[in-house]
Amino acid sequence: MKRKLSVNGKEVVVDVHEINSDFVTFSMNNKTYGIGIESSSKGKLLMTKEGKNSKVINSGTKMIVMGKELEIVLPKTSRIKGQSEVLGAMVAPMAGKVLKILKGLNEKVVKGDALIILEAMKMEHTIKADQDGKIEKIYFKEGDQVTHGAVLVKLC
Amino acid sequence: MNMKSNLKFRKIEKILIANRGEIAIRIHKTAKEMGIKTITLYTEEEKDLPHALLGDESVNLGSGPLKETYLNQEKILRIARELKACAIHPGYGFLSEKADFAKKVNSEGLIFIGPSVEAIELMGDKKTSKEKIVELNVPSIPGYHGNNQSPEFLKKEAIKMGFPVLIKASAGGGGKGMRIVTAESDFLSELEGAKREALNAFSDDTVLIEKYIQSPRHIEIQVMSDSHGNHFHLYERECSIQRRYQKIVEESPSTALDANLRLKMTEAALKITRGINYLGAGTVELILDTDGSFYFLEMNTRLQVEHPVTEMVTGLDLVKLQILVAQGEKLNFSQEDIKQKGHAIEVRLYAEDPDNHFLPSIGRIDLIGDLTTENCRLDCGYKDGNHVSTAFDPMLAKLISYGKNRDEAIEKMQLALNEIVFLGNELKTNRDYLKRILSIEPFFKGLTYTHFVKTYADLLKFKEASEDEISLGIAQFLLLEEAEKLNKHVVYGPWKELIDFKNIR
Numbered sequence A: 001m002k003r004k005l006s007v008n009g010k011e012v013v014v015d016v017h018e019i020n021s022d023f024v025t026f027s028m029n030n031k032t033y034g035i036g037i038e039s040s041s042k043g044k045l046l047m048t049k050e051g052k053n054s055k056v057i058n059s060g061t062k063m064i065v066m067g068k069e070l071e072i073v074l075p076k077t078s079r080i081k082g083q084s085e086v087l088g089a090m091v092a093p094m095a096g097k098v099l100k101i102l103k104g105l106n107e108k109v110v111k112g113d114a115l116i117i118l119e120a121m122k123m124e125h126t127i128k129a130d131q132d133g134k135i136e137k138i139y140f141k142e143g144d145q146v147t148h149g150a151v152l153v154k155l156c
Numbered sequence B: 001m002n003m004k005s006n007l008k009f010r011k012i013e014k015i016l017i018a019n020r021g022e023i024a025i026r027i028h029k030t031a032k033e034m035g036i037k038t039i040t041l042y043t044e045e046e047k048d049l050p051h052a053l054l055g056d057e058s059v060n061l062g063s064g065p066l067k068e069t070y071l072n073q074e075k076i077l078r079i080a081r082e083l084k085a086c087a088i089h090p091g092y093g094f095l096s097e098k099a100d101f102a103k104k105v106n107s108e109g110l111i112f113i114g115p116s117v118e119a120i121e122l123m124g125d126k127k128t129s130k131e132k133i134v135e136l137n138v139p140s141i142p143g144y145h146g147n148n149q150s151p152e153f154l155k156k157e158a159i160k161m162g163f164p165v166l167i168k169a170s171a172g173g174g175g176k177g178m179r180i181v182t183a184e185s186d187f188l189s190e191l192e193g194a195k196r197e198a199l200n201a202f203s204d205d206t207v208l209i210e211k212y213i214q215s216p217r218h219i220e221i222q223v224m225s226d227s228h229g230n231h232f233h234l235y236e237r238e239c240s241i242q243r244r245y246q247k248i249v250e251e252s253p254s255t256a257l258d259a260n261l262r263l264k265m266t267e268a269a270l271k272i273t274r275g276i277n278y279l280g281a282g283t284v285e286l287i288l289d290t291d292g293s294f295y296f297l298e299m300n301t302r303l304q305v306e307h308p309v310t311e312m313v314t315g316l317d318l319v320k321l322q323i324l325v326a327q328g329e330k331l332n333f334s335q336e337d338i339k340q341k342g343h344a345i346e347v348r349l350y351a352e353d354p355d356n357h358f359l360p361s362i363g364r365i366d367l368i369g370d371l372t373t374e375n376c377r378l379d380c381g382y383k384d385g386n387h388v389s390t391a392f393d394p395m396l397a398k399l400i401s402y403g404k405n406r407d408e409a410i411e412k413m414q415l416a417l418n419e420i421v422f423l424g425n426e427l428k429t430n431r432d433y434l435k436r437i438l439s440i441e442p443f444f445k446g447l448t449y450t451h452f453v454k455t456y457a458d459l460l461k462f463k464e465a466s467e468d469e470i471s472l473g474i475a476q477f478l479l480l481e482e483a484e485k486l487n488k489h490v491v492y493g494p495w496k497e498l499i500d501f502k503n504i505r
Helices: B021-033 B073-082 B099-107 B117-124 B126-135 B151-161 B184-202 B259-275 B307-314 B318-326 B406-419 B431-437 B467-489 B494-503
Strands: A002-007 A010-019 A023-028 A031-041 A044-049 A052-059 A062-065 A068-073 A089-091 A096-101 A114-120 A123-128 A133-138 A151-155 B014-017 B037-042 B057-060 B087-089 B165-169 B179-181 B207-211 B217-225 B231-243 B246-252 B280-288 B294-300 B343-350 B376-380 B395-403
Touching: A002 B467, A010 B467, A023 B467, A031 B467, A044 B467, A052 B406, A052 B467, A062 B467, A068 B431, A068 B467, A114 A151, B014 B021, B014 B073, B021 B037, B021 B318, B021 B376, B021 B395, B037 B073, B073 B099, B087 B318, B099 B117, B117 B126, B117 B294, B126 B259, B126 B294, B151 B184, B151 B207, B165 B184, B179 B184, B184 B207, B217 B259, B217 B294, B217 B318, B231 B259, B231 B307, B246 B307, B246 B431, B259 B280, B259 B294, B280 B318, B307 B318, B307 B343, B307 B376, B307 B395, B343 B406, B343 B431, B376 B406, B395 B406, B406 B431
Parallel strands: B014 B037, B014 B087, B037 B057
Antiparallel strands: A002 A010, A002 A068, A010 A023, A023 A031, A031 A044, A044 A052, A052 A062, A062 A068, A089 A151, A096 A114, A114 A123, A133 A151, B165 B179, B165 B207, B217 B231, B217 B280, B231 B246, B246 B343, B280 B294, B343 B395, B376 B395
């Protein structure tokens, strides 16, 4: 069964041949893999492939495989770095604090208008409108901490 | 100079720890081992952090900017008074090098666990510390910091100290008005350029000239002194891997020091502590040039972040020594008793994204991980479920490895970094970056100069996961998904535990 997965933001096609509770056979990039689970406890797994055991630590969508961090999700839930997928949604380009909200709900704005001032790393960053429109929703208030990629304002 | 000498013995019954996070936990640990009661402080936002309620008594400092919480001297002194603390341990940063705070602590009749007010003031000022160093015959970076700005005079000074030299704007930093001059013939034109830039940037074209050290290493000597005239050194730490003056990797011993150089540098540090009659823990920071010459940079009159490295190689508990000294006790060993054994490396885990301009990261810590690698130590200020914000320092934890030699310490650290993972949906850390630093050839060779991360930036670039790694990740994803489907019918077994663990968070 062909599946699409998002691995560290990149789409990967996986053809699952057989799967049961502790072993899976699948193909990816013209190579076939047979990987099983040897043991597991509290987010730590010991996977076995071709007779070799490897440690995997798992937490939510992230995991550490042989020391390397991977994030694997189903494609529709993957986030695009730094840009919103939808025009009219202004996102935070980095983690920081909402210093000032310059416009109010339902206020008309033109492309380029300053909407929010974000403070990050002791500097101020101005978030501007990416199109003409009206402020439909403001998701945070002054003083709130926001994460990288958080949608701050929606225009309609 | 007679500072705080021959203190009477005063047993410390209760310590107020005027700090947070991992260092608060660190101080508490030793205090409890010594049978001393502790008071820990925390802010409203830190209620869930492990240091908050750790002390025998704990006090909520409220919310607000640092000056109203951890930097609020009056509030902290009031708490110490009300809860009858005998002593205050300031940790590092915050109030640890604020002479006025130390003064107030002393006037309250409390013990400030640290050096004297005079020592903090003296070594805390660039001008007075430099004057003292020169007086004690300890080398400092040759330079001219005076008022004579005549180009011909400055050129003569540059020739005296030897090229290459660094011209710096006295009024400000950030690289503006800074010029490196390698050839004598270029000096006057570079000076002109630097002055023009400085005038533009700071409205002040006063410059200073310093000898430019091309491949400097940052070597610091840990010192410890008691009030009975005993001044010790606890050897060196190499702290050259830094970024924007923030240390990332520290180790001891330094690959650059042979027995002879070590002797010279530790002697220089002792010249200072003897010369100012220092008390307690401190660090003398030196710059080492490739030709073996070294110069005083500054002295930190407090316990430092990277003190675990010294503890691992000497087997000594620095916080314990600080407390003994503060009680007026004599340190009952000789310098010869202090030995440097094996090799220790410390890495600092930060909430930042090195592959996105080192921008700070915030978010929930879902899983820190379990450290099982032998001879490794984790000093961490967070626990699973805690939120990281930009309100405090982005350092999450210190991970320290120890081996019988450097290669073993490096190997152990790589394993430890596979276990201490700091996973969180939004959270980004420098864990992978640290692994990269420890895996490149220049690090193995010990080419740890202060320009390390810049010079080897290409080697330190992010590498995509290999097909091997991705295949394991995908298998894990698919198997977990399958198990969740089957979970409805599973009542026991390893998958149940894994799914239950995944679901409770």
